[in-house]
Amino acid sequence: MSNLESNLDRLRSDCASLEIITEGEVLSDKSHDWWVRGRLQRKAGQASTCGAVVRPADTGEVSALLSWAHDTGTAVVPFGLGSGVCGAVQASQDQVVIDMSGMDKIVALNDESLTVTVQPGMRGCDFESALAERGMTMGHFPQSIDLSTVGGWCATRASGQLSTRYGNIEDMLLGCEIVLPGGQVIRIPEKTRAATGPDLKHLFMGSEGTLGVFTELVFRIHPVVESQKGRAYSLPSVAAGCESFRQILRAGWSPAITRLYDSDEAGNTFEIASEGLPVILLRSEGPATLVDAEMKACHDIIVGLGGEDQGESPVDSWMGHRNSVPDIDDLIGKGLTLDTIEVAIGWDGLAELFSTVCEGGKKLEGILGFSGHVSHCYTQGANIYFTFAGAVESPEAGIELYDRAWNYTMKVTHELGGTIAHHHGIGRVRKEWLPRELGSSHQVLATLKRAIDPKGIMNPGALIDIDD
Numbered sequence: 001m002s003n004l005e006s007n008l009d010r011l012r013s014d015c016a017s018l019e020i021i022t023e024g025e026v027l028s029d030k031s032h033d034w035w036v037r038g039r040l041q042r043k044a045g046q047a048s049t050c051g052a053v054v055r056p057a058d059t060g061e062v063s064a065l066l067s068w069a070h071d072t073g074t075a076v077v078p079f080g081l082g083s084g085v086c087g088a089v090q091a092s093q094d095q096v097v098i099d100m101s102g103m104d105k106i107v108a109l110n111d112e113s114l115t116v117t118v119q120p121g122m123r124g125c126d127f128e129s130a131l132a133e134r135g136m137t138m139g140h141f142p143q144s145i146d147l148s149t150v151g152g153w154c155a156t157r158a159s160g161q162l163s164t165r166y167g168n169i170e171d172m173l174l175g176c177e178i179v180l181p182g183g184q185v186i187r188i189p190e191k192t193r194a195a196t197g198p199d200l201k202h203l204f205m206g207s208e209g210t211l212g213v214f215t216e217l218v219f220r221i222h223p224v225v226e227s228q229k230g231r232a233y234s235l236p237s238v239a240a241g242c243e244s245f246r247q248i249l250r251a252g253w254s255p256a257i258t259r260l261y262d263s264d265e266a267g268n269t270f271e272i273a274s275e276g277l278p279v280i281l282l283r284s285e286g287p288a289t290l291v292d293a294e295m296k297a298c299h300d301i302i303v304g305l306g307g308e309d310q311g312e313s314p315v316d317s318w319m320g321h322r323n324s325v326p327d328i329d330d331l332i333g334k335g336l337t338l339d340t341i342e343v344a345i346g347w348d349g350l351a352e353l354f355s356t357v358c359e360g361g362k363k364l365e366g367i368l369g370f371s372g373h374v375s376h377c378y379t380q381g382a383n384i385y386f387t388f389a390g391a392v393e394s395p396e397a398g399i400e401l402y403d404r405a406w407n408y409t410m411k412v413t414h415e416l417g418g419t420i421a422h423h424h425g426i427g428r429v430r431k432e433w434l435p436r437e438l439g440s441s442h443q444v445l446a447t448l449k450r451a452i453d454p455k456g457i458m459n460p461g462a463l464i465d466i467d468d
Contacts, residue, residue: 004051004094007072011054015064019055019102026053030099031091033084034147036328036339037402037429043332044395050077050091055099059177059185059215065098066213067183075457078209080121080152083144085340086427088156088208088462095460098213100151106130107216115174115190116221120151120214136221139166139256142423143323151214157206159383159423161322163376164249165256165285166222168423170205177216178204181453190218203448208425209459211452227291230257230283230315231299233307238262238278239351242374242382244302245280246347249379251301253294257283257315258382262358264371265387269318280307281315337366337398338389341409345418346381350374353416357386357409364408366390366401376422383422426463434464442468 008020021027031050032038041047056062069076075095082089091097100121107117109131116138118127124145131137140160142148152158154176159168166172175190188200204211235241241260248255259281261269266279280302284294303309331338345353354372361370367390376383388405392398410420410433420433435442446468449456456466 002051004074004096007068007074008052008096010072011065011068014068015061017057018061018065019057021053021055022051027051027097030079030082030097031089033082033087033089033427034328035085035087035090035427035429036332036337037399038087038090039328039332040337040395040398040402043329044399048090048092050095050097051093053079053097053099055102057102059179062098062179062213062215063183063185065183066179066181069096069457070182070455073455073457075460077459078151078155078213080149080155081123081147083147083152084156084425084427086421086425086429088425088427088459090428090461100149100213103215104149109134109136109221111136113192114221114223115218117190117216117218118150120149120154120217122150124148124150124153131221132224135224137224138172138219138221140169140172143325146323150217150219154205154214154217155208156425157423159376161375162256162285164258164378165254168376170202172219173201173205173217174220175218176201176204176214178212179215180212181455181458185215206425208427208463210449210463211458225285225287227288228256228283228285229291229295230281230312230319231295232310232312232314233280233282233302234266234275234277234310235260235280235302236277236306238354238374240305240307241278241280242347242351242354244298244305244307245374245377245382246350247301247305248298249377251297253297255282255284255294255298257281258375258377259318260374262354262371262373264369265373279310279314281318283315283319332395332398335391335393336368336389337392337401337405338387339402339405341386341388341406342383342422342424343386343409343413343418343420344376344381344383344422345413345416349416349418350382350384353413353418354384356416357384357412360412361386361388361405361408364390364401364404366392366397367405370405384418428462431463435468 028049077091078098103119103121109116153169284291370388372386390401
């Protein structure tokens with residue numbers, strides 16, 4: 001009998017109600033996320049599979065599980081729905097995956113204070129649909145909303161497509177319950193706003209399962225909006241589009257959707273008379289009077305910078321297809337390697353970073369295309385999504401090209417003063433770059449990891465290790 005099998009017998013004794021799965025396809029299905037490099041590795045025969053999947057039904061079972069894991073030194077990997085794209089989930093035979101899908105209910109909704117309490121395993125689209133039935137929304141719509149959980153959003157510091165108006169997940173989380181390694185349950189009370197020392201929620205948001213497991217979350221929510229309007233514009237250049245958004249945000253406007261596609265992506269995405277030019281998609285929502293005023297002000301700014309109105313239909317089309325993604329495994333099978341890389345930077349460096357990465361990326365050997373679009377805008381700057389694709393002769397060659405494209409993008413972003421990750425997290429793909437971005441503060445993160453998880457049992461290999 002292996003050590004894990006023996007330890008699982010003890011777990012069954014310690015927590016008889018806990019569902020434990022040790023065979024079947026579920027083991028391989030939940031041993032990885034959607035990371036493209038991981039898909040290439042599996043195609044090359046380099047797959048790893050966890051030793052067991054456990055599915056807790058409540059906080060008590062999570063606590064018993066993490067107490068057992070700490071006592072036995074068994075590594076555990078928290079798992080929502082596996083929609084991550086950075087390799088935060090890559091479990092091996094001696095590790096146990098904690099499948100949180102059994103904790104998927106709304107616990108309470110406070111209509112007066114506009115808050116909702118929810119379990120972490122609830123699927124994003126189910127959560128938003130349940131809120132809509134009550135005339136509410138959280139305003140958080142990541143592209144992965146059909147494939148991700150609310151707990152996963154917090155674990156990766158996610159951002160939704162309407163973030164310019166509603167904020168990111170860290171702006172929405174008011175309180176939470178977390179189980180630490182060793183089984184201790186802590187509650188960070190939900191408050192409208194508090195000055196009671198450092199905000200401890202932020203120790204765990206973005207920790208990618210390396211410090212504990214979320215078991216309950218309290219979010220701020222909003223009534224469903226009265227009015228929505230959108231328009232598209234073609235621009236003479238990406239720089240003009242960046243300047244349009246900079247002026248819009250600087251003036252105090254915050255449209256729900258602010259997206260700028262370069263000519264390559266606009267040509268592949270929108271059937272409009274852009275004549276090979278970059279395209280802006282803009283949508284405002286809220287009270288009708290605010291929407292009308294915001295759209296008029298944004299229109300004037302964009303047209304003043306050379307933009308041409310392309311009507312509402314491109315925005316409507318994007319809204320209808322915004323979550324559609326290609327079958328990555330099919331494309332890999334056809335000899336392609338591709339991915340998206342999201343970074344962020346201030347307005348003073350945005351256009352330079354955009355053009356430098358795209359122009360240099362197109363020159364990488366094996367690359368067929370390297371393009372980008374801007375989204376998630378702020379008063380200080382914006383996110384850029386880069387997309388690359390290349391042709392290769394084998395999965396091993398695909399991994400090599402994948403690594404070159406990623407390292408190139410990380411290097412240029414770091415050198416030009418951007419952040420290497422806007423909202424997909426670190427996982428394994430960005431891990432070696434994290435100390436370069438954090439600098440001397442990386443030691444603080446390492447100290448926290450050692451203090452909270454001294455045995456290094458929480459998702460080892462992702463984000464940071466105890467020996468870092």
